[in-house]
Amino acid sequence: MIASKIPATVITGFLGAGKTTLIRHMLANAKGKRIALIINEFGDLGVDGDVLKGCGDEVCSEDDIVELTNGCICCTVADDFIPTMEKLLARDNRPDHIVIETSGLALPQPLVAAFNWPGIKTQVTVDGVVTVVDSAAVAAGRFADDHGKLDAQRLADQGLDHESPLEELFEDQLTAADLIVLNKTDLISAADLEGVRAGIAGHLTRKPIFIEARQGEVAPEVLLGLGVGTEDDIGNRKSHHEREHEAGEDHDHNHDEFESFVVSFGPVNDPAAFAEGLKSVIVSHDILRLKGFADIAGKPMRMVVQAVGNRIDTHFDRPWSKAETRETRLVVIGLHDIDQAAISAELTALAG
Template identity: 60%
Template sequence: MSTKIPTTVITGFLGAGKTTLVRHLLAHAKGKRIALIINEFGDIGVDKDVLAGCGDETCREDDMIELANGCICCTVADDFIPTMKALIAREERPDHIVIETSGLALPQPLIRAFNWPEIKAEVTIDGVVTVADAAALAEGRFAANEDAVDAQRRLDAMLDHETPLGELFEDQMVAADMIVLNKTDLVTEADLQAVETQLRTQMRKGTSIIRAANGEVDAAALLGLGIGTEDDLMGRESHHELEHAGEPHEHDDFDSFSVTLPAGPARDTLLATITETIAAYDVLRLKGFAAIPGAKARLAIQAVGPRVNAYFDRPWREGEVRETRLVVIGESPLDRAGIEARLKTLAEAA
């Protein structure tokens, strides 16, 4: 085991805070050289751009590898295995590998891939960390409890659908060796205790819960678990595996596409339109970067349901095209034409 490269798999539902957690981890890795594999579900690599430049000493840009050809659990043979083999073959091997999966990913196929002979001899899963959104769970969203979901439907249009989201959430919980309950600063202590009680009904015995705000978790708590998850598969089966004897799943229940716009309207106008678009078209997740007239920095946008957050993350680089790039994710079928038309009309009117 000591000769194998430990790997941490970080999973979690859309907008739970995986990228924020990884960013904090890289900045506080205490000298460990970390290779980062990012599984971006969408046409443009937003997450890699967010992470680039943080933790330079421990995760250089050439240590960041993006798999943008769809969910990592569906492209194990084509993308993941060759990527891992290339990392293993490097003369200067990383001390630790971190894999940030797409919010739509089922962890189980990825865990099993570590038993491929050419991977198993060199790499081991240090642990699977699932990030959960405490604020969303406290509101009854993205949970498997149908009674809680029904109680929230009149308050949140996102909950009007009979969807596979609850099962997906359960699958990510049951695969975890550790659950990071994020955004706890947005929830009362009583609600937090209720959320943790609910999570324990969906977790395997022995799984720990760590509370966090803004993805701030001590690197020592995430790295060095030494679990060897690939050899501990019992009880981690997904709903699909249990129902279909291990047949691979597909993402037909989700749509994802990108929209590119010229430098747009003022910040408040853009965010208001994004909020209206999310509500009108039942968008689950929207993220990207915007070019705001007169601003020297690009505006990073992260939206989960009705909550839209935005901040200027870095200055525009010399020669960089100043345009707005957004990834939209939602349940199939999304009205792509309608969403694009609304956003493009806004840009043209600016």
Template identity: 60%
Template sequence: MAAKIPATVVTGFLGAGKTTLIRHMLENAKGKRIALIINEFGDLGVDGDILKGCGIETCSEDDVVELSNGCICCTVADEFIPTMEMLLGRDNPPDHIVIETSGLALPQPLVRAFNWPGISTRVTVDGVITVVDGKAVSDGQFAHNVAAVDAQRKQDENLDHETPLSELFEDQIACADMIVVNKADLLADGEADTLRAALKSKAREGVQVVTATMGALPVDILLGQGVGAEGNLELRHEVHHHHHDHDDDHHDDHEDHEIGHEHAHGHDEFESFVVELGEIEDANAFAIKVADVIRAHDILRLKGFAAIQGKPMRLTVQAVGPRVDTYFDRPFGTAPRVTRLVVIGQAGLKQAEIDAALRA
């Protein structure tokens, strides 16, 4: 059975920087073939045109599909599922699908749609990324231009027009696997840390909160989260139900790149380093220790392999936040029996402390 194609859902209010983040992702895709589904409003299909004109070889004209309707969950059967089936049914299906939602449509019903028969066996939600305007949220607003967000809402009759933006924002945070605090360059020293801590306290456990400027994040951090979000919907509960009358009858239908210091692309907010250790006594105890170190130091990704005493095979270690996966992949053969881990996080990682904790 072929592996499922991963899909990443990007949500966030108008002006938070979703398109900029996606464009940067495409320009730095390292050969990954990414298809885009853009869920924008009516005649405002600006995003599609910007991205179609991007001239990036990994994303061709027919890799961008625009859904005209602002609220995907209202059109799952008519528009979203056929679009997914079309992408999945191609002779050369994409390596990854990225879905940019309208910031006013909730991510939860969209994630639920991935359990739809016909696509559930072929695609999985790699992760939900919520982009927030760091400066606006720090100032107590949810968007730089609240009037524009409200005008956008009024244009789409499928959207709920009553719910305060603060509640829609809480739903976006409740569904997120990663929260990107964008426009970090506009925040004063300390403001970004305060905001990250506040958002982390509102999100589910293990959700990563990162800062970015102009949406510049390494692709290896955005993609490959491997969450399978459609399988844990009850943890992402909508704080509020936004579809009034038709809510109830609605639900029944429904290879490894290491990151270097990529300063050239504005990735100096991230760093990576390597920890080399000798043989490990106990694989399970080691996996638990790795998870503890990741939590203590807010590490985003950790990957590599370990030599376990008495085992000829090497143990592959891959962690996204505190979720650590390990499996024996191949014999060491003549290669030296060492443990080598790449640690990736936001700039300012306490390398000596992390190194010491992994050796302890």
């Protein structure tokens, strides 16, 4: 029965871990396997989907890419994900494999559980959950489960009266994993990498597979074909929300702790100075993630901007089309008290 089902791989991971880069590499090396992509983003600008639509390969045409931008996929399973899956399954040219990229803020568990939905369970199985980890960020302690450090922050900041929701999200994504990709290993030492691996493994009761990667370069044969059937093991991968609910605690999963907004402005005169200026804006406002496209004055191609922490990646991906408006548009994601007006003004000023 499982052999006749379409396998689906869920790729999750925190903001900026490298999920989209990993998928691009997978598509470029798929060797003819027809792959359908379902992409969920937090924010109004579909950056990841637009980048992936440039795959330009018979294994993944633009018709095979579906973007869900109405909210976090774990909160809109019935409204968005189930109808999307039903449409894919109703197609005459059904895919060989389905890959789902979740938002960096999503809980994988509700999504995996949705594969037990009548009409889907008989046709699709979760081949595996792949969690991508930004090893450099974890090595720096940004998402480490360090209660002593949090207590010290509370003493230093009277406004910090709760544990960071990032901790729970990160742990839940790891708890759901069948395969953990320790990405960006080129940015840290071997000793730090081993510390990241040991720290993550020490928090897990299950024993997922660990692999190391740089720049998301993982062979498709490793990512696809795990054959786990994760939906049948969902009871062993409970999220914080599920465990606290079972314990009788009132704990709703929502994204009120996070805020995202889009900043739009005109052409950028100096791309190098612009990228450097982004670092100071990100650090001063503690921006979790910044991504989008920049219109560079005098250049026929648009520039992709991807930032997590103070690491900025920019590259030109394709020429601007005649049908689109040339402008710089950036999605900013941060915690709920982020200063939208100040950030918008500072980013706009960087255009020069």
